[in-house]
Amino acid sequence: MNGRILELVGGPLRAMRRATIWWCLGLAALIAATISIWPAFKGSSGLSQAIDQLPTGVVQAFGLADFGTPAGFLRANLYDFFVPLLIVIAAVVLANGQTASEEASGRLELYLAQPIDRRAVLLGRAIAALVALAVISVLLLIVQLGADAAVGLGIDTGYLVSTIALCALLGALHGSLAVAIAGVRARPSLVLGVGIGVGVAGCVVASLFPLSSVLAPWRHLSPWDWAFGGNSLEQATDLWRYAALAVPSVILTTIGLVAVTRRDISGA
Amino acid sequence: MDRADTVVQIDGLVKRYGKVEAVRGIDIKVARGEVFGFLGPNGSGKSTTIRCLLGLLRPTAGTIGAFGLDATRDGVALRRRLTYVPGELRLPDRLTGMELATSFxxxxxxxxxxxxxxxAERLRLDLHRHLRDLSTGNRRKVALLLAFLFDAELIVLDEPTNGLDPLMQREFLVMVREARATGATVFLSSHSLSEVQRAADRVAILRAGKVVAQGTVAELRGRARQRIEVWFEDEPPAAELKALADMVDPVIDDHRLTATLSGSIQPLLELLASHRVGSMLVEEPDLEEAFLDLYDGEPA
Structure with a gap:
């Protein structure tokens, strides 16, 4: 690998170093804090009775059905909403920061005035954001496994790896959406708004649509359903779920790479 | 100009942003080894033209390129042969000058x-400081360092001395001359008339997206208005002086004539030859006068 390719990825990675560390610390703190309360819930019959009093829709929407079990506790507190949503936001923010935001501020101009194809510049930044996302996810996994061992959750390691990999791929999909929009138009507010908006909408569709018999079939439109519809914390994940997230990511990135060659570069 | 000698070639360049026409049909050729001054006030289309040359903007009409390469189609190959200093400096603040130079x-x-x-030593620049901690002038020096750091056949400079102190401006001119001496072509965009006057061989003057004049510095000076004063020892020929075609606002006060010449001085000299002239003062026009003259004379 030559110096130019390393620089196209390494430069943006260095720029994201601090943000990546903060995202890692934030997610690690969330997981550690959440898992630390598990011993208080473990085997609590009172809590199960309280949940049984809630309307079925609320129990379903917030994933409270198996709250007293380790997998149910993790789903309700971390992996049904918070962790995937934070990873989606991290991916969109990091991708935007290295693409649309850099271009709109004029900082990309000097780089694009070098003998480099602008597609290579955008791809380098997309890969860098993906690497940052992978680093965050690996740290997340390490903290999760450590916390699991510390409080004796007893979740299968393979299932945890699958769940966090699905979170990372869901983030990659939304990060790729950010790259695609940045390729079409370098407007940071547009990239952030659409990227995070689609993420939140997907979450709402996957968690609330099943409550209505009319809307329930449409939940499959949501990438969140593709990722977590198979209960990855308690059973093996089908390969198609990974592919369903990875393939559109590649397509969206490609759209961004094609689009960026067909427009003017924004000035400062 | 021989095709082989032409480095930058711009033919009928038009660039529109919606209804705004930033560049309205520019034709320019820059020869190998020359310092070409690209002069005009802010908003005249200089930076837009340069950004088209770099392939950052796509022309609405016309063509622009260098070394026979099209800026849009062959951008990477073209940019391999040039370096660039942007007018609006937006550098990655988190890096030091050293890191940025290494990255490039x-x-x-x-x-x-x-x-x-x-x-760095020549520009008196501390490369170990973060770019966010540098003054405007020192940030400009970083951009200049990057432009002169690599062997380039074409150096494109957009307002390169903004924020530099006079000593550094002089050093910059020396660097430009040295680059030309090694065979490089310099495309120097500026609104600083004195800078272009000192550095450029040829100049194009832009106004509202159009080239309103193009030629050598001497030619443009020749087109400028000249201020004259003549002291006659005999009675000034008032009627004949006022009848001269290129004489603007002649004022005859006793034996002294003051006026502005908008054309050749030859008819005035011929008229003065038949009179007794005690002394005569002709102020040499500088490019600034030529420049302002063109702006006064052309409709927007």
């Missing part, structure tokens, strides 16, 4: 650390 070295290849250190 990796991106371009042909990086010589000794040359980097030599240029």
């Amino acid at each position: 070295g990796h991106l371009r290849g042909g990086f010589d650390p000794a040359r980097r250190d030599q240029l």
